[in-house]
Amino acid sequence: GDSVTQMEGPVTLSEEAFLTINCTYTATGYPSLFWYVQYPGEGLQLLLKATKADDKGSNKGFEATYRKETTSFHLEKGSVQVSDSAVYFCALSDRVDSNYQLIWGAGTKLIIKP
């Protein structure tokens, strides 16, 4: 079945460092790909989304490009801030009958030190 594999955490960086969190997937169809973020004590927020190959999703300085040839959707940010400390989840949409469900990665905890 479809699956998502994420880089294991925690990932610890200094403020203003470059961030990459790796995400690869296996899917039989053409899913949409997502990054969600979860701040401490909160629910998940949609960070960005891409719906087809070569699409780039972007939001709040974060970017991810849908790479079908490498089945990847890596999350990047050029200069991280302490406020970016959170858990990041990669997910893909899986069509079940005429509906969609999300297949989740295990999450990657990001810690940014001042």
Add this chain to the structure above:
Amino acid sequence: EADIYQTPRYLVIGTGKKITLECSQTMGHDKMYWYQQDPGMELHLIHYSYGVNSTEKGDLSSESTVSRIRTEHFPLTLESARPSHTSQYLCASSSDRFPSTDTQYFGPGTRLTVL
């Protein structure tokens, strides 16, 4: 974007008690979901609903039950809480309207502790 509300945000309760976790959304989304998550860890789908009077069990077996009598409301009930039910419970919803049919929007979660 959906507005999803969950109450209570935190609940500490003794073993054997019956509890209901509330989830409501105001955007008219047909699809709603319950996930169980140890804080910051992997999400596990425990229930979902594709509309009124429709409920299904998810991938993770759960002793909880759900109901969907109104579009906006999707409560989760534990008849007899146990310490193994201690976790965070996240409610989500998604629209039937293209192109957002596969995007889920989450509530803030309920952190449940069973003593």
